[in-house]
Amino acid sequence: MxxxxxxxxxxxxxxxxxxxxxxxxxxxxxxxxxxxxxxxxxxxxxxxxxPASNAPSFSHxxxxxxxxxxxxxxKSPNTKSKKEFFMEQLNSAQYTKQQWKIIEYMIDCLDDDGLLNISLEEISNISGFPFTDCEKCHKDLLLLEPAGVFSRDLKECLKIQLERKNLFDVFIEQIIDNHLEDIAFGHVSTISKRLHISTAEVQNYIQLIQSLNPHPYCGPSEEKAExxxxxxxxxxxxxxxxxxxxxxxxxxxxxxxxxxxxxxxxxxxxxxxxxxxxxxxxxxxxxxxxxxxxxxxxxxxxxxxxxxxxxxxxxxxxxxxxxxxxxxxxxxxxxxxxxxxxxxxxxxxxxxxxxxxFSNSYSFGKQDATAMDIKKEIYSIIKQENPDKPHSDSKIVQILKKHNIQISRRAVAKYRNELGIKCTYDRKRRCL
Known part of the structure; x- marks a missing residue:
């Protein structure tokens, strides 16, 4: 060779x-x-x-x-209600009527940042719902988007966001549990000595924590002209x-x-x-x-x-x-x-x-379909649904597949919202 x-x-x-x-x-x-x-x-x-002689002026x-x-x-798009935003992420068929009421109650208890500043024991005592059901519902609500909603305090909120990103470890857990105040005052050396790690490592952990969102839910604002x-x-x-x-x-x-x-x-x-x-x-x-x-x-x-x-x-x-x-x-x-x-x-x-x-065309029978076409199809599907058993967004995805339209559940939710159509829960409630 x-x-x-x-x-x-x-x-x-x-x-x-x-x-x-x-x-x-x-x-x-x-x-x-x-x-x-x-x-x-x-x-x-x-x-x-x-400078130009004619500055920008407003028009309508x-x-x-x-x-x-x-x-x-x-005009800003119609924003979803807090209840609609969270409930459309859940499948009501997986819960009893009582558990569904607990979920509604917990959503009503959320503060403007999306945190649940009330213990499960208090929710159980005030509402009369069983603690075990409250606990089950809360565990499911902690899985919703955006990451960190329904946390009972800031520490839990930050930890959940880190877990979703697979960035959670023993050191950052200790920093969150015991040293948030030190971060606020810039006491890097204090954290370094307590945890026996270098200041460079502490700075990396602090930077990671500061990249997280302490206000995971931004509630709907009033519609206004922009x-x-x-x-x-x-x-x-x-x-x-x-x-x-x-x-x-x-x-x-x-x-x-x-x-x-x-x-x-x-x-x-x-x-x-x-x-x-x-x-x-x-x-x-x-x-x-x-x-x-x-x-x-x-x-x-x-x-x-x-x-x-x-x-x-x-x-x-x-x-x-x-x-x-x-x-x-x-x-x-x-x-x-x-x-x-x-x-x-x-x-x-x-x-x-x-x-x-711009639109990435979706397969729609023998022709391409724009977002406008897909919206029309979603509107038609919902218009023909059984008002006693309205379709979930996931079900609409399945129906669209039969029409050769491949889009995600999130895309369905987005288009439905742009059409001004309520979520499954509110459509059913309105028809009762």
Whole structure:
């Protein structure tokens, strides 16, 4: 067997720091970009700023000329009640009527953070329910999402979250049980001495604990109007459809002539180096903004061509993936994903997020189905159900499978909620 040494030449493309930062700028929506540029303006003397004469003004989802309308009203979705949120995670068939009442009672006892600040003994004594049933129901409620709900105190809440992540060990248990106050006061050395572990290990445990959520449940808030600033505006002018980036209100950023002259005239090498660094960063920012504008317009034009009937005639959305648009716009799919993040399009019939325009198509008989199609199917299934025995979300998943639609129970719950349809428990209760 002969052995030989060969040299292979491989080419690899790596993103440099400026390229990565350009991608980060692409991911910013208009408000985030404005905040980023304002921060740079205060820190970089090379960056000059001329504020726009027309600041963003509020509108109520009614289309106007693009120069007059910068913001749209988006109403927050209807939030679920606390009882609905938790009960839809349970199967009522697994409980007796009495146990189901205990579960309802425990949900009513939850505080705003999702903690059960009352002992099982008290619940049993006050309600008259058997302690053993209270204990069984509570164990099941501790398994619900989000992790930590129905814990009886903060310590139990944190431990459950760690157990779900498989990060629970004897040291972090002792820290939670005995040293939360030391964490609050920064007594790292005290914890280190008591547990006989290094301060570095203690810091790692503290960082892990601080990443947990002490308020696992955020209760429903009252519905209110929220105002967003569309990033793209689609409008008709002179019988032509046009697409523009809604960024005039951000203002104009350019190189500062005064500091440019200072950089070129100074003989101080340290000062010259300082200005040169600021100049390079400023040039990169301006270049990245132009590149962002070009990418956003290219992306929006491809989306408009794909969804013309939706934007112009308010027809249903066509199934469209990010890969479809990436191919049409000649962009990488990761660039499409970044450019779409957290951004909105305003068009004659309202305002919609980029995210809502994309859908991974589901198999629906012989044709593709969008989220809108699936919602219609869910609505039809629920409309035809027996009101005395309404379908659970899991049952709806099974029915959809028979129609060649493969989605999860969580997706069913999400679509049902967006349709304004109550959970199984509330649908049944309403019909009694």
């Amino acid at each position: 002969s052995q030989s040494l060969t040299i292979e030449q491989n080419l690899s493309q790596q993103l440099n720091q400026f390229q990565l930062q350009s991608l980060n700028i692409l991911a910013l929506n208009n408000h985030e970009l404005h905040e980023f540029l304002q921060k740079e303006f205060t820190e970089n003397p090379m960056l000059d700023y001329q 989802n009614q289309f106007k000329e693009p120069s007059e309308d910068h913001r749209s009203e988006i 105002y967003i600033t569309p990033d793209i505006i689609i409008y008709e002018q002179d019988e032509m459809w046009k697409i523009k980036l809604n960024d005039e209100w951000v203002g104009n950023y350019s190189l500062n002539d005064y500091y440019l002259r200072m950089m070129n005239q100074t003989n101080d090498p340290e000062l010259k180096e300082y200005f040169l660094q600021k100049y390079q960063r400023c040039s990169w920012i301006i270049s990245s903004i132009e590149q962002r504008k070009e990418t956003m317009l290219k992306l929006s034009e491809a989306i408009f061509e794909w969804q013309k009937e939706f934007f112009i005639h308010k027809q249903r959305l066509k199934p469209m993936t990010m890969q479809d648009i990436a191919n049409d716009a000649k962009l990488h799919v990761s660039t499409v994903s970044r450019a779409s993040k957290g951004k909105y399009i305003q068009y004659p019939f309202g305002t919609i997020s980029f995210k809502e325009l």
